[in-house]
Amino acid sequence: MEEMKESTSLTQANATFQNPNNNNAKPAAVESVNNQFEGDPVPGKQRQNKTLDYSEFDLAQAAQHGAFERCVQLVDEAQADVCQTDAEGITALHWAAINNRLEIAEFFVLRGADINAQGGLLKGTPINWATRQGHLKMVVLLMRHGADPSIKDTEGYACLHLACQFHHTNIAAYLIAKGEEIDMMDDNGMTPLMWASYKCHGIDPVRLLISCGAALNFQDNVHLNSAIHWALTSNNGSAISQLCNAGCTLDLVNAKKETPLDIAVAKKNNFAIKKIEGKLKKQKPSGNRIIVWMTLNKELGNKVMFIYPIMAFGGIGLCLQYGSSLLWSMLYLILLWIVSAQVLKIFLRNTTLIESPIMASWYTATKSWMYFTWIYLFWPFVTDLPTLLVFVISTTGIMYNFYRVVFSDPGYLVASLEQKKKAIIYLAEHDELTVDTFCSTCLLRKPARSKHCSICNKCVAAMDHHCPWILNCVGAKNHKYFVQFLFFLVVLNFLYAFGARRYYNGACPAYSNNDSGWLYHWIVIAFKCSPWAFWLELNSWFHCCWIGMLFVCQFYQMIILGMTTNERMNSYRYKHFYKNGKIASPFSRGIIGNFIQFFECSCCGLFQIYRIDWSNKYQHNLIPEENDIYWEV
Template sequence: MNNNQIRPSLSPEDSAAMLAQLQEKNPQMFARLQAMRPDLTETAYEQLLTSIAASNVGSNGQGKGHGHGHGHSHTHSSTCAHANSQMHFSQPVPEQPEKPDPANMNIVQAVQYNEIERVKQLIESGQSDVNTPDNEGCYLMHWASINNHVELVRYLIAKGAKVDVVGGDLKSTPLHWACRQGCVETFFILVDNGAAIDLPDVNGVQPIHIAAQYGQIKILAYLLGSGVDVDSHDGRGFTPLIYSCIGPSPSYVPLPNSSHVCCTQFLLTFGADINYQEPIRRFTPLHFSINSTNSISFHTLLKNPQINIHLKNSDNLDPSFFARIRQNSDAARVLDERILSSKVNITPKFLQRFVTNEYNRRWLTRFYMFFVLTLIGLSANAYEYNYWIRIIFPIVVIFGCTHLFNYFIFDLYTRDNLAFSYVLSSTILMYVTYWIYLQENKFTIINFIYHFSTVYGLYCVYCCKKLNPGFLNQQTMTIDGNNLTKEKSCIAFARDPRWTLDHFCVTCLIRRPLRSKHCPVDGSCIVKFDHHCNWLNACIGGRNYFYFFRVLIFGTIALFLWMYQALSLIYNDSTQFMIKYLFTQIYDPWFIYMLIITSFNTIWVTLMTTFHFINSICLGITINERLTGFRYSYFRDENTGKFTNPFRKQKFKNFLETFGLFRLMSLFRYTRIDWSQVYDINQINVTKMN
């Protein structure tokens, strides 16, 4: 007999009653039950609500839908009742009843179905009053707001309807209801007519909490831009960041045209307290994101440098252990990697300060790559030792060093530096090898071009990494000649329906110019963003792209000259010796080793140079634009909607701009565009670089 066979069978009402009694008499035990087994509380409450909804539908034909089938609980957010740890007890939607004849509709039905003529008839004839609640305690403004019936909202306000009227089970305002469904037009009509933007409901929930939970980014932008506290507390001490990490219920369906996105990053940029612990169970936002399996919020929180992943809740559970209890294996794995990368458990302790320094890690990673490449070549060149020793020794040493560096140095960020470390190390080794094996006694033009290309290419690498690629900030943002603060930018983004998330960065809180994009590695928006180059560990944008292209051009020239000199040497020697004899008896293994590395570098650098040449000169586009499938609106004809490339017409201009020959551009009367001030494709011909 299994456990399920001996458990007593309880009705939904009895289960919910037992949970309510437990919550009243032993809140701590109830909190632990919520954390350990939220499915129990969720099932009981949902079954109870289902039975209540079914009885209501049977008793009166109206049910609880906002618009007779519109599918919204009349309590603007049943999640705001905080029934469980996830607050996701959405009331089940009853089956959509058949729409009644407008002539027979009462005033509530007419508002729900947006029958404006019927509404006018009932109100103007005196049969209904705009400020009289229905049987459920809700007002006409609530029904019109949550269904985004804009004309009805305007009409009701004109007839004297109160914009801050309180109704429903949660004693909420029409603004609460509009926030839940993302009714942006209705929201601003209410605000413009005096609706309070920080009025709480019976549970202390303000519109900012609802907007954060349901991902209404434009409404949230307006609220924060208007001065609402980013860390506003509801009745239980929950902040908007916690609501964002909880997220909406799985059954939530936003309006088709609403901007429903995760708002966690937006709140963090506005200064939300990432390590805040709510007073009941001491959960942090990270605990809530794990509990709700909100992967977007989870990873967003971990990217923030101020997060403390070691804070424990009232049950003495840190996020890593809590993720295991909640059986969130992905979150547990990521947190374990993060803890290992932090190097806080390194012994001996006196090394912690040295190895946790970012500058030291970066250069030690470069030294590791240089050491590995050099060791392989020197081991192959050690003739006096046995063949197997020359193979086994570097393998053992590299294996040991890798484990040592992985424990002390490598983390989630320094591993991204390995590609650049390889480029830098192999370039130095190739240059030294050229001097030893390929440099002729008489300094020829080929030698001069090789040395110049190598040295100037390294200089361009330095410029790519040190120069500003085109970082955007609040000081560079202007509209109609006026500088914008982050608050003004947020309000402009919220108010202007033409601004979408393609035009606004929720991390930098700025209006993005044309062709710009947020770089997640550098954490900033970049003018004419091209890509983040792992080979150079640098962000490539409109103001350093010509240095990047010069790196490719001069790097390709240097590699081809190196290969030309090496192959010429082999060809000349092959007239006297067999090729096999040359590679086994005459040439050092080091030279052969560097020949292999140089051949590999020549192939991938040449392919990359060719790709960028076609992309930037022939097509005149960025890597970002190409890899995103030309999804941006300026690649579509305004009249036909067909694909068009507005940047490929002037190839000679693209050539001069790609190489950074800006003086020649002015000589040929080409205009250099300041992409930080271009917000529309039609501005290209009128915006010049200062």
């Protein structure tokens, strides 16, 4: 029985760790019992050590080592009882659970083993032991046969607490989906979120618990710490950031009369100090009441941030056009810059540059003033039929595709709470509940090519990227319109530059009759002719260059490579993008096929087009599956 004693001590070591509510506790490394007993390497199969003789093993030893035939022999020949316990109350089912022996565990349960037996120093149940080790398939098996995950051990921990202590996000998600109370308290008043914030240095399971609606401001019974207090105690930067962003209360006081900011200062955690002070300033800004009101009014801020750049863009042109000299123009521009800086300081305080409409507004300003200038200044010089045709076609293309790309759904994934729970249970029971298949923010099963957008806070089917210039994501339902929009933008910007040169030649004799060098002719004389038109022309060339490069990049990715921007940037992380040791898209149909399918171009019926519903496609290929949805175009 020496081996049994050794394995029992390992189990107890694994069950012991630093309890923040126990002043006498000492830190202990959490060692995996699987270092002593190998877990199940292949789902559905049991690995046995061929060098051991199982014929003399008792039931507990056979369960530990995965000797299924020996277990069957002992039970069927009545040499052992599946409910028998040792001196510490440990059953053979405990050993099968902690070593992930699925076949043996199910055999024991079907033969009448007590599925909720409590044993060991901590009086844990088999499902407690499986949860500590992160054996999701064992947890699923035991719960399918009636195991109660809410039973607490002697330290007061139920399975959800253990899953959050040991960073087993998939088990935590499964338990919550099966109905476990998300704010269940242990004997010291610690909730799963408090444990995750204290123990788990990573995005999950904190993100999962917040997404599931865990209470942010509960305080434990011993130290009166909230989740943010515990995160700061362990310098858990990820948890600190997520809790602050979720809106936790930052002025709660614990038993030592410490606020979260006090703990951050004591820990000399500069990141946390900056984060908390920034949130406190947003929650309780000081200063003039009118400015404070404008700062807190997000709707007003968005309107100002959309309108002001249009005015500022026009203001720059007016300063250049009507300044009596270059010196006065520069003074006007400096004054405009000071005003703009103050406006941004007030209305960008509660948001980021990417989340605000300022970049979309700058695009709108450029195009609005270009159209104004084209009609007001250029029109007499651009009325020839070819120019008018290009102008009308590009304008129509821009307006139509702009509307489709901005105001249409890019492919957001939505599901009811009941559907989300069913998806989690389905993934867990099919051993697919991983970060690659499940979004712990949206609580959704992730289709192939989908990605969570941190700006929109939603998952998007076949997501390419989030574009701040259109205030929307680019995904399965608007990607085609985005690429077409880029193409027509390049044409329009080039057309404006062409129209500006027509205007200079027709309206400015100094420009048309100048024989000086091309640089002086193209820049200095053009600026003297019309600073307003030249300011807009500079913008047109700038936008023509970077939008042109973006269009080429998008075209190359989608047509040549068959990849989205997200896939190209992260292809090294996706196993399904490796083919014969090289990165290649499993979704590519070849250059011609990609072009036909992406732009839905049937060439007057010459090609048959099928559009995959990427919000329901879960296989990483283009082979039609039974559950895939196709539309013939």
